[in-house]
Amino acid sequence: xxxxKAFVIFFxxxxxxxxxxxxxxxxxxxxxKLGLVQKVREHLQNLENSAFTADRxxxxxxxxxxxxxxxxxxxxxxTTAICATGLRNLGNTCFMNAILQSLSNIEQFCCYFKxxxxxxxxxxxxxxxxxxxxxxxxxxxxxxxxEFRKTLCALWQGSQTAFSPESLFYVVWKIMPNFRGYQQQDxxxxxxxxxxxxxxxxxxxxxxxxxxxxxxxNSTLSASNKCCINGASTVVTAIFGGIxxxxxxxxxxxxxxxxxxxxxxxxxxxxSQFRSKRSKNQENGPxxxxxxxxxxxxxxxxxxxxxxxxxxxxxxxxxxxKKFWIQKLPKVLCLHLKRFHWTAYLRNKVDTYVEFxxxxxxxxxxxxxxxxxxxxxxxxxLAAVVVHHGSGVGSGHYTAYATHEGRWFxxxxxxxxxxxxxxxxxxxxxxxxxxxxxxxxxxDKL
Numbered sequence: 419x420x421x422x423k424a425f426v427i428f429f430x431x432x433x434x435x436x437x438x439x440x441x442x443x444x445x446x447x448x449x450x451k452l453g454l455v456q457k458v459r460e461h462l463q464n465l466e467n468s469a470f471t472a473d474r475x476x477x478x479x480x481x482x483x484x485x486x487x488x489x490x491x492x493x494x495x496x497t498t499a500i501c502a503t504g505l506r507n508l509g510n511t512c513f514m515n516a517i518l519q520s521l522s523n524i525e526q527f528c529c530y531f532k533x534x535x536x537x538x539x540x541x542x543x544x545x546x547x548x549x550x551x552x553x554x555x556x557x558x559x560x561x562x563x564x565e566f567r568k569t570l571c572a573l574w575q576g577s578q579t580a581f582s583p584e585s586l587f588y589v590v591w592k593i594m595p596n597f598r599g600y601q602q603q604d605x606x607x608x609x610x611x612x613x614x615x616x617x618x619x620x621x622x623x624x625x626x627x628x629x630x631x632x633x634x635x636n637s638t639l640s641a642s643n644k645c646c647i648n649g650a651s652t653v654v655t656a657i658f659g660g661i662x663x664x665x666x667x668x669x670x671x672x673x674x675x676x677x678x679x680x681x682x683x684x685x686x687x688x689x690s691q692f693r694s695k696r697s698k699n700q701e702n703g704p705x706x707x708x709x710x711x712x713x714x715x716x717x718x719x720x721x722x723x724x725x726x727x728x729x730x731x732x733x734x735x736x737x738x739x740k741k742f743w744i745q746k747l748p749k750v751l752c753l754h755l756k757r758f759h760w761t762a763y764l765r766n767k768v769d770t771y772v773e774f775x776x777x778x779x780x781x782x783x784x785x786x787x788x789x790x791x792x793x794x795x796x797x798x799x800l801a802a803v804v805v806h807h808g809s810g811v812g813s814g815h816y817t818a819y820a821t822h823e824g825r826w827f828x829x830x831x832x833x834x835x836x837x838x839x840x841x842x843x844x845x846x847x848x849x850x851x852x853x854x855x856x857x858x859x860x861x862d863k864l
Contacts, residue, residue: 504831512817517804531570590612606848668731669737670732683752712753719741748854771844805846
């Protein structure tokens with residue numbers, strides 16, 4: 419039976435006006451016995467998604483043959499299938515898909531979750547996945563770790579072209595209210611929320627089973643590689659955790675203050691002198707490099723009037739200087755380029771191309787005590803890149819490049835294609851994932 423869209427919207431708003439706790443992009447808890455709110459919600463969601471996905475379906479059909487061909491690769495004269503799996507877009511969820519694909523290609527991190535035992539969340543009449551969650555269920559009925567594990571297990575199996583991360587997305591809605599709805603979100607913000615919530619859940623375990631105990635048994639993650647952030651160490655802090663030394667000096671009395679700050683990623687400004695440059699081949703001055711961004715982050719700077727330092731010796735706020743040193747490097751160095759910044763009225767995007775190396779990123783000169791590091795311990799090789807296409811944070815599209823078993827792939831929601839290094843280095847990176855080099859090998863240093 420065809421239902422008029424205008425009538426459904428009118429009925430939905432009239433119906434929901436009886437519920438005092440309803441608001442846009444939120445959950446209606448008190449449904450009727452016949453589940454009318456649920457039915458209307460499902461119909462509205464279908465209407466909303468149909469317009470968004472229609473164009474994508476047309477493009478998929480046009481690219482179907484080329485996508486199937488790209489799933490075949492000649493290795494040593496024989497043709498093999500690409501086992502990479504895409505992630506379906508559930509309605510502006512490209513920000514999530516790009517992060518998930520990037521994390522799935524960080525081998526040590528991904529393998530940890532895939533080896534976790536499965537958790538049975540529900541049994542009896544409530545067994546199986548529920549399409550919608552409501553507040554009345556309680557948070558004890560969902561597990562971010564479990565749904566994250568299932569999603570990672572579904573990738574790189576080669577059994578399907580694309581996997582739908584619906585269950586994970588609805589758990590995200592449940593425990594991360596900021597991401598409810600179908601509007602475009604910031605991929606970096608999502609990554610931080612995801613890692614923080616995985617870290618917290620791993621510390622506490624689920625259904626009385628401590629997941630962090632598995633970390634203690636993993637011989638590849640030694641105690642020296644752990645960095646505690648908000649409690650006990652987990653695989654999140656063991657892989658992504660580093661430590662910064664924040665050094666502040668009072669310009670009046672010379673008092674020096676030092677403190678150590680744990681981090682999971684570093685957010686780097688693109689220096690102002692490069693912000694007008696948009697392409698690598700533009701000839702008005704030097705190209706901005708990742709080294710320029712790292713230098714800007716770690717160089718000594720004088721704090722402005724809005725950031726006066728409270729000097730304990732002077733007993734008042736004084737002008738001061740600040741400098742960051744890296745006290746401990748992580749196993750996976752995540753670098754976020756700050757492409758979005760607020761002006762008086764709106765949030766603009768810095769579209770500057772930033773040159774970055776695929777191999778041999780040398781972080782030794784940014785260390786607090788470089789003399790104590792080994793010759794290979796400060797070298798990093800690129801594992802994944804998240805790219806934002808478009809002009810603003812509330813619009814555009816996210817894709818990711820990642821390397822798997824020596825080959826580079828481009829992850830564009832459901833579509834996964836082979837690509838090459840030349841294409842990757844031309845990307846306007848938003849988030850870069852560098853993995854610490856383990857074996858000695860020749861490298862081109864940054």
